[in-house]
Amino acid sequence: MPRPIEALIHPDALSHNIGRARDFAPDARVWAVVKANAYGHGIERCFDALRAADGFALLDFAEAERLRALDWRGPILLLEGCFEPRDLELCSRLNLWHVVHQPQQIDWLAAHKTHTPHRVFLKMNSGMNRLGFKPDAFRAAWARLNVLPQVEEISLITHFSDADADRFGHNGIEHQLATWLATTHDLPGERSLANSAATLRHLANAGARSDWVRAGIMSYGSAPDFPEHDIAHWNLRPAMTLRSQIIGIQELQPGDSVGYGSSFVAEQAMRVGTVACGYADGYPRHCGTGTPILVDGVRTRTIGRVSMDMLAVDLGPVPAAQVGSAVTLWGHGPRGSVLAIDEVARAAGTIGYELMCAVAPRVPVRVLGDGETP
Numbered sequence: 001m002p003r004p005i006e007a008l009i010h011p012d013a014l015s016h017n018i019g020r021a022r023d024f025a026p027d028a029r030v031w032a033v034v035k036a037n038a039y040g041h042g043i044e045r046c047f048d049a050l051r052a053a054d055g056f057a058l059l060d061f062a063e064a065e066r067l068r069a070l071d072w073r074g075p076i077l078l079l080e081g082c083f084e085p086r087d088l089e090l091c092s093r094l095n096l097w098h099v100v101h102q103p104q105q106i107d108w109l110a111a112h113k114t115h116t117p118h119r120v121f122l123k124m125n126s127g128m129n130r131l132g133f134k135p136d137a138f139r140a141a142w143a144r145l146n147v148l149p150q151v152e153e154i155s156l157i158t159h160f161s162d163a164d165a166d167r168f169g170h171n172g173i174e175h176q177l178a179t180w181l182a183t184t185h186d187l188p189g190e191r192s193l194a195n196s197a198a199t200l201r202h203l204a205n206a207g208a209r210s211d212w213v214r215a216g217i218m219s220y221g222s223a224p225d226f227p228e229h230d231i232a233h234w235n236l237r238p239a240m241t242l243r244s245q246i247i248g249i250q251e252l253q254p255g256d257s258v259g260y261g262s263s264f265v266a267e268q269a270m271r272v273g274t275v276a277c278g279y280a281d282g283y284p285r286h287c288g289t290g291t292p293i294l295v296d297g298v299r300t301r302t303i304g305r306v307s308m309d310m311l312a313v314d315l316g317p318v319p320a321a322q323v324g325s326a327v328t329l330w331g332h333g334p335r336g337s338v339l340a341i342d343e344v345a346r347a348a349g350t351i352g353y354e355l356m357c358a359v360a361p362r363v364p365v366r367v368l369g370d371g372e373t374p
């Protein structure tokens with residue numbers, strides 16, 4: 001038998017979560033953001049479920065080609081646009097919409113020979129200060145694009161830095177939204193403003209036109225504003241389960257330690273399970289004693305240091321556990337149990353995004369079949 005660790009992808013969770021984006025943005029179309037190989041889930045594995053969205057957003061040309069190879073004929077948006085002039089040929093050939101966020105990209109377009117004019121999303125730097133034209137340069141960029149025969153349609157896009165929380169004690173998108181509205185109010189074209197956090201927290205009250213939302217992390221069943229809100233609050237479902245089994249059991253006496261560095265010392269006699277999952281599988285080594293984990297669907301805690309191939313769990317809450325018992329590192333466990341990836345991420349001082357993108361190549365991944373339960 002292969003080592004018992006595996007990752008499961010849940011298509012029903014993906015479609016449910018896209019439905020949640022629609023609930024929060026009923027008048028907008030939804031891009032499923034599938035950059036980084038669908039946040040580590042695998043574009044091909046998610047495709048059937050995510051095609052319930054209206055388009056796909058990503059930033060890697062090879063990933064765009066993979067979507068076209070799956071026969072996706074609908075919209076694909078390149079969130080970072082072109083990196084060099086030659087990329088425009090791929091945009092023409094694959095019919096890709098692309099973000100224009102810096103002046104050279106307009107020069108390249110102006111020099112590009114194409115029979116089919118492009119749809120571009122002109123990006124404003126409304127305060128994130130990562131990509132985009134500052135407000136005072138934005139309208140001039142729009143005017144330049146507007147006279148190019150290579151451009152068929154100009155849409156407008158911006159990105160919020162603090163949609164998931166307050167900023168300096170104020171609503172996190174207020175300052176950028178004001179800049180955005182002041183600069184774009186009289187420009188024509190469709191608008192895209194919201195990532196997952198902005199879609200869930202702000203869209204209903206923003207008072208801004210929003211034609212396309214960009215549903216990334218919420219599609220995969222992680223709460224963008226954890227721990228303020230969790231997936232239960234937003235009614236999102238984990239799209240990935242990382243699971244393994246107990247492969248060994250140790251009985252500790254008071255004073256016994258567990259694992260490298262003896263960072264955990266038993267205060268009383270206890271049973272400990274050794275799990276076939278370690279940092280070489282993508283489970284964060286930063287998760288210290290106390291990180292939540294499910295054994296046979298029962299919540300318990302990790303103890304000691306995570307090693308390359310193994311970690312240890314406290315079997316106190318699960319006295320019936322044995323070698324072969326099911327261990328859920330995150331996602332869906334037996335009998336309807338759930339452990340949000342956000343909780344594990346928090347224990348490691350990071351966010352769900354990083355964990356789902358970092359599941360290691362050695363972990364086999366399987367799409368859960370119809371009617372199959374974890």
Ligand SMILES: *Cc1c(COP(=O)(O)O)cnc(C)c1O
Binds near residue numbers: 035194
């Ligand atoms: C990644 C990305 C998104 C998706 O963000 P989530 O927080 O995952 O919803 C949206 N917009 C842009 C520009 C991005 O790069």
